[in-house]
Amino acid sequence: MKIVFFLFSFLTFLFSFDYKLKPIKLNNNSYYFYGKEEYFSKENGGNISNCAFIITKNSVILIDTGSSYEYGLQVKKQIAKITKKPIKYIINTHHHPDHFLGNNAFSKSDIFATNFTKEEIEQNGDLYIINLNNLVQSAMQNTKVKAPNIELKSHELDFDGYKLELLYFDGHTKSDLVLYDKNSKILYTSDLIFNKRTLATPHANIQKWIKSLEELKKIDYKILVPGHGVIDKTKKAINENIAYLRYLDNTLKESTKNGLDIFEILEKPVPEEFKDFSMFKEEFERSVINLYSKYESLYQK
Numbered sequence: 001m002k003i004v005f006f007l008f009s010f011l012t013f014l015f016s017f018d019y020k021l022k023p024i025k026l027n028n029n030s031y032y033f034y035g036k037e038e039y040f041s042k043e044n045g046g047n048i049s050n051c052a053f054i055i056t057k058n059s060v061i062l063i064d065t066g067s068s069y070e071y072g073l074q075v076k077k078q079i080a081k082i083t084k085k086p087i088k089y090i091i092n093t094h095h096h097p098d099h100f101l102g103n104n105a106f107s108k109s110d111i112f113a114t115n116f117t118k119e120e121i122e123q124n125g126d127l128y129i130i131n132l133n134n135l136v137q138s139a140m141q142n143t144k145v146k147a148p149n150i151e152l153k154s155h156e157l158d159f160d161g162y163k164l165e166l167l168y169f170d171g172h173t174k175s176d177l178v179l180y181d182k183n184s185k186i187l188y189t190s191d192l193i194f195n196k197r198t199l200a201t202p203h204a205n206i207q208k209w210i211k212s213l214e215e216l217k218k219i220d221y222k223i224l225v226p227g228h229g230v231i232d233k234t235k236k237a238i239n240e241n242i243a244y245l246r247y248l249d250n251t252l253k254e255s256t257k258n259g260l261d262i263f264e265i266l267e268k269p270v271p272e273e274f275k276d277f278s279m280f281k282e283e284f285e286r287s288v289i290n291l292y293s294k295y296e297s298l299y300q301k
């Protein structure tokens, strides 16, 4: 029996997906892992979003856990190369599967999220796994739903003396948590920001999202860590995201008013200002298909 178990563990090790993760340093105690600007695939193992961690005096705070158990495990291994302190605290910024499905690699950690995010994970987590089993396949091995166990309500968290400010927004989903580290002036925006990567809108409210971005702009940060794309040390990413959402909103409004169908909208040329956005074609198409009927009922005469 022991031999069978050993062989099984050895084979799982041999065939486990290698995410080739490398933490990118933000300052002396903060890092992030950059996710590929792609859609879920077998080739990327679902590594399509960023996660980040902060090393405090006695522990590590991890912001989001990626899209699989294996990704979570490899994050843990990479962090262990930098510090032996335990990852005591995990924060799930929102309920999208590329941000929380690594949770079950962290059996000893407390997982924090808003009540909405927690409930979405509890109710729909298994559906996300079924969907990703199809798209990502083998890298999803051993991924199980581990829902957050602590509900966030306060505006500040004290992790053994290390304080983080919590900002509750919406627009990308119904609950988008932003973390502001006053010590380092690093702002973790989760998916409210896609830097140079076309915004994903499956659960979006465009007007609320724009409002949230206008608020984010007021924050005095040195580094903005987005949910997707590279970091930004200016307000550029926020402004570009507002411009994209306005473009999407106006295009859908005008097109449905003028009786254009989905295909006619998708034929429009890519505006100059978004030509360097990755995944423009795929995400713009997804957004138009998702949102068309809503705008049609509102604006078509």
Ligand SMILES: [Zn+2]
Pocket (backbone or CB within 6 Å): 094, 096, 172, 191, 227
């Ligand atoms: Zn998201």
